[in-house]
Amino acid sequence: MFKIFEPGKIFLITSKAPKYVMILFIIVLSIGLLEALIFSPEDYKQSHSVRIMYVHVPAAWISLGIFSSVAFLSLVGYIFKNKNFFLIAKSLAPSGLVFNIIALVTGSIWGKPTWGTWWAWDARITSMLILALFYVMYLIAWRIYEDKEQVLKITTTITIIGIVNVPIIKYSVDWWNTLHQPASINILSKSSIHSSMMFPLLVMTAAFALFSLLIFLMKYNTELIKIKNKGLDRL
Amino acid sequence: MYGRKVKLRFIFIILILLSLTLSVFLVIKSLEENVIYFKSPSDVKLLGKLDKNQIRIGGMVKENSIKIKSNEVNFIITDFKNEINVTYSGVVPNLFSEGKGVVAEGYLKDRSFFEASKILAKHDENYMPPEVKEALGEK
Known part of the structure; x- marks a missing residue:
């Protein structure tokens, strides 16, 4: 069923693609930063500190998206006993953790001038911190356990517990009173963010997604080289 | 299969x-x-007995309710059903203003009087340039 995931064919892509993704990333990031820092208007209430949002929100989205993908890949890998899925998940995780930390730090920097505090133990922020801890646990597990069978079981366990947290992060602002504001962007109803601010937000999201793709390709390429060096042409 | x-x-x-x-x-x-970050004035009305511990109360700052004398700020937090008088001495965040969200941390004196030790401004989910806000205001 998963013939297209044969390492030999993928290796051709992962060894060549990073260059092009890098170029694309730099172009999209430059457009995004120009839009976010210079051309987009200031907010009526928070004036220029709104610009932090263009980094904060995409970073949070990407880190949530990557954790969901990691969990999904681990579970599918576990059900079909396909080790390649675990390697894809392993290669995705680091950039997810980086964006998770970026979201927490930029949120904190934004919180000080806006809310008047660096940190609040409200449901959204705390659940985001828990997600970061799950990322760290996941990545550490890969480093600790040498035994292949063992590491697959442990990382799957971590992701299956961690994935329960993801809907909590998403809906925490709707379910409970939180200091964090509810979502501004809704797919089904009208968004409460002006279109002039929506554009840089989407470009920055694309830039961050490209960055994750770039890191993923490089990481995954390394994993494939490791397998090659072991003299195995299959997983 | x-x-x-x-x-x-x-x-x-x-x-x-x-x-x-x-x-x-x-x-x-x-x-x-414990998961909710703050109580609304209506929640406080429903409290069985007054909480001696530090709590947080959140809602809107009522229009025309901010009174500043020397270093003390008085204002009313409302959820449009119930209200609570808040007194606070100290620096308020930049975004603290009438008709906007606020979270006050401190102690309840009685059911409608709250002594805050910390004020946090709550930002809403609306983002727009100042010109758009003005245009909306004129309508």
Whole structure:
């Protein structure tokens, strides 16, 4: 069923693609930063500190998206006993953790001038911190356990517990009173963010997604080289 | 199409996810008191007895309710059903203003009087340039 995931064919892509993704990333990031820092208007209430949002929100989205993908890949890998899925998940995780930390730090920097505090133990922020801890646990597990069978079981366990947290992060602002504001962007109803601010937000999201793709390709390429060096042409 | 083992593992994963979600739901449901970041003035009205501990109250700053004398700020937090008078001495955040969200941390003196030790401004989910805000205001 998963013939297209044969390492030999993928290796051709992962060894060549990073260059092009890098170029694309730099172009999209430059457009995004120009839009976010210079051309987009200031907010009526928070004036220029709104610009932090263009980094904060995409970073949070990407880190949530990557954790969901990691969990999904681990579970599918576990059900079909396909080790390649675990390697894809392993290669995705680091950039997810980086964006998770970026979201927490930029949120904190934004919180000080806006809310008047660096940190609040409200449901959204705390659940985001828990997600970061799950990322760290996941990545550490890969480093600790040498035994292949063992590491697959442990990382799957971590992701299956961690994935329960993801809907909590998403809906925490709707379910409970939180200091964090509810979502501004809704797919089904009208968004409460002006279109002039929506554009840089989407470009920055694309830039961050490209960055994750770039890191993923490089990481995954390394994993494939490791397998090659072991003299195995299959997983 | 798939082996028996694959089906079993699939059912296994689904069961684990279901039971985890259910237990997390139950835990959070029973801890709801602590999960919410602040109480609304209506919640305070419904309190059985006054809380001696530090609590947070959130809502809107009522229009024309901010009174500043020397270093003390007085204002009213409203959720459009009930109101609470708040007194606070100290620096308020930049975004603290009338008609906007606020969270006050401190102690209840009685059901309608609150002494805050910390004020946080709550930002809403609306983002727009100043010109758009003005245009909206004129309508």
